[in-house]
Amino acid sequence: MNRTPYRNAWSWLEFDSTLLADNHLDDRTLRRFPVYLPPQYTEEPTRQFPVVYYLTGYGGWGAMKLLEEKAWEEPLWARLDRQMRAGEMAPMIVVFPDCFTRFGGAQYRDSVVTGPYARYLAEEVVPRVDGQFRTLPDRDHRGVMGKSSGGYGALHLAMTRPDVFGLCCATAADSYFEISYVGDFAKALQAYHAAGGVAAFIDGFFAGKPRHKHWHNAMSTLAYAQAYTPNLDVPGVFADLPFDLQTGELLPEVWNRWLACDPVRACEHHADALRSLKLLFLDAGKSDEFALNFGHRVLADRLRKLNVPHQFEEFDGGHMGIDHRIDASLLRITAALRPADGQASTSSS
DSSP, rough: OOOOOOOOOOOEEEEEEEEEGGGGTOOEEEEEEEEOOOOOHHHHHOOOOOOOEEEEEEEEOOOHHHHHTTTOOOHHHHHHHHHHHSSSOOOOOEEEEOOOTSSSSOTEEETTTTTTTIIIIIIIIIHHHHHHBBBBSSSSGEEEEEEEEEEEHHHHHHOOOTTTTOOEEEEEOOOOHHHHHHHHHHHHHHHHHHHTHHHHHHHHHHOOOOOOOOHHHHHHHHHEEEEEEESSSSTOOOOOOOBBBOOBOHHHHHHHHHHTTTTHHHHHHHHHHHHHEEEEEEEEEETTOHHHHHHHHHHHHHHHHTOOOOOOESSSSOOOOOOHHHHHHHHHHHHHHHHGGGGOOOOOO
């Protein structure tokens, strides 16, 4: 089997976070993650480069995405090398942070439970990257992107930290919670009941007991609750769940707090921030298993009504196995960074 020749395509960034020190999950604060460096980084030792932050989906972390190798598939770092060497993609630094939590992720939000992950990225990771690598250290040369929960995080950071991130690409981002999340609640409830309750489910999960077939739905629901409706007064869960644990009925007072975190609603409060972006690109598969293509349709409609310039594309595919869309986003960023080439970003939906 032919394998891609190795190149020292990344460096490592490691530091102990001050902001994450008070998290209530006892997650480690010392994080180490890869920073992809384009071929031109060593070839042109005085050149500065744009930077893109890639946020992984729920249950993932940066090193897993960049360093993953599969039989007969070109690794991500090699794909980037090839396209940057060919001039198809602008040479850029791509950072792959580690924002994993005990429950699988924090939606890249600030939470009294998981820790302030939005601040961690904007106020600790970004300055460290700018201090250690030859970056173009301004928001018009700094992008954030991701898929699924990572896409949600990209949108959240673009809305709340436009001072830091000037370009945003979101693939199948968690959105329009009414259709993308509600279906998972019933599955999560089945897992909780099979275990004898939420606390028993959590204890069994971390004790390594056999997992219910809907364990992923059960864990992700807990992680999302810790991000959207954290509550330190709920032992073990540290969050308010949006449904009645016996009947499954949605609890309006909690569910409405979840909905306030939905990009299709949050965008209305952050329209000026979104209008300031150099690029806002949304994409999703036409057969996304979580109906996130429809979530993006709703979001695109909201953005259009708010006069927020954006681009929206649906592609053939679902939610899984679509890592090639990383390339699509980076090519959009390339176009936005090269307006002089006649490839400037345009507003469409």
